[in-house]
């Protein structure tokens with residue numbers, strides 16, 4: 001067993017930090033270092049005090065927020081009562097992933113680096129700040145940093161001379177052991193398995209609900225390059241319920257012709273059973289659910305809709321079509337009928353999405369947690385749903401402000417006026433509505449990532465830059481400014 005153990009802990013919202021961490025794991029194995037790669041919240045944080053060598057790979061999400069899979073760790077590590085010597089045995093390095101067009105560039109990595117130093121950890125090298133904005137992407141910073149990192153690590157923990165580094169091009173030892181079984185183990189078919197379920201049990205990963213597909217419809221225009229689909233499943237009798245913002249986990253399965261082709265290519269017998277065991281505990285997640293043979297039937301396995309998005313596996317529920325509760329619609333927001341394009345800035349399930357006039361027609365009172373009152377809307381491409389929200393949500397005389405990257409024509413279709421102002425973001429030529437007199441407009445920023453979308457500007461609000469930044473921070477603190485965006 002190689003020594004010492006290098007621990008790579010990641011916080012990742014959309015998978016990039018996880019990919020980088022897995023790359024670190026592979027590179028460590030080439031250097032004969034034992035390595036464990038884990039999400040920060042899956043690691044028992046109290047054990048950190050015994051770790052000699054830890055690389056933290058952390059993305060920043062939201063407006064300078066930690067990704068969901070490191071939120072518990074984040075709360076723990078910033079506890080005030082942690083002694084300043086807690087991590088004095090630890091050598092560490094922090095690799096951040098971020099985007100310099102956001103106001104809080106790589107905020108999580110920077111804050112974590114400072115905190116680890118406060119707790120007595122020794123930094124092996126300055127932190128790495130990966131930047132999406134670099135023309136070569138985050139790798140421009142990561143590649144040279146990794147080069148320095150391995151040098152430092154190997155100076156501290158040299159590879160035994162007789163072993164040497166495994167050169168690139170030579171495959172690494174497999175992470176799994178594969179064993180063919182003489183006889184097929186006794187298992188229940190999927191249908192029998194589901195039939196044995198207590199009908200009171202909510203669907204789960206072990207007891208999924210088999211939902212027949214009732215429609216599969218292309219929602220992008222016929223000439224559009226993306227084939228985006230709205231798929232409906234019949235969930236009658238499942239006991240499932242869902243609401244705006246929920247996501248659903250669907251277990252897809254291989255289709256028979258693909259399985260046959262795969263078996264032919266690899267010379268496998270599709271009826272032969274085998275076990276696949278991870279060699280190291282970290283591989284356990286990847287081993288789960290390996291299954292070669294297709295199963296009969298046209299149903300998908302639908303699990304309980306989950307309240308949180310998580311990398312991989314989950315699909316957001318669109319909000320349109322909710323007038324038919326036993327049907328579970330899975331897909332994107334409806335595309336703009338004129339262009340066939342999907343609106344990308346605001347995700348399905350956002351409060352604005354619920355305002356889709358073709359949907360159930362109900363509009364949430366306010367964005368999540370916000371007190372009632374004036375509302376500021378940001379929309380990359382305002383569409384009918386945004387307009388509907390404006391019409392239904394805004395008080396007749398209250399100030400409201402819609403900012404968008406492209407808002408030409410957004411003043412049409414009966415927006416309540418006066419008192420509701422439409423202001424352009426960058427690229428919004430030809431905007432028709434001007435701010436109504438007396439509207440307290442925060443100002444307009446450049447269109448782009450949400451952080452820079454709404455930095456109140458001197459030109460619009462008469463504020464100095466620090467005052468404008470403080471104004472925005474105050475809006476966020478009091479939940480008066482919330483964003484839900486897709487990159």
Ligand SMILES: Cc1cc2nc3c(=O)[nH]c(=O)nc-3n(C[C@H](O)[C@H](O)[C@H](O)COP(=O)(O)O)c2cc1C
Nearest residue numbers: 012013014015016017059061062064098099105106
């Ligand atoms: C919704 C959203 C919010 C983001 N917020 C920030 C931010 O505040 N600061 C920053 O430096 N990068 C921000 N980013 C950029 C991400 O940190 C960057 O794309 C990173 O590579 C994502 O890593 P992940 O896939 O592991 O989550 C944001 C990205 C998205 C999609």
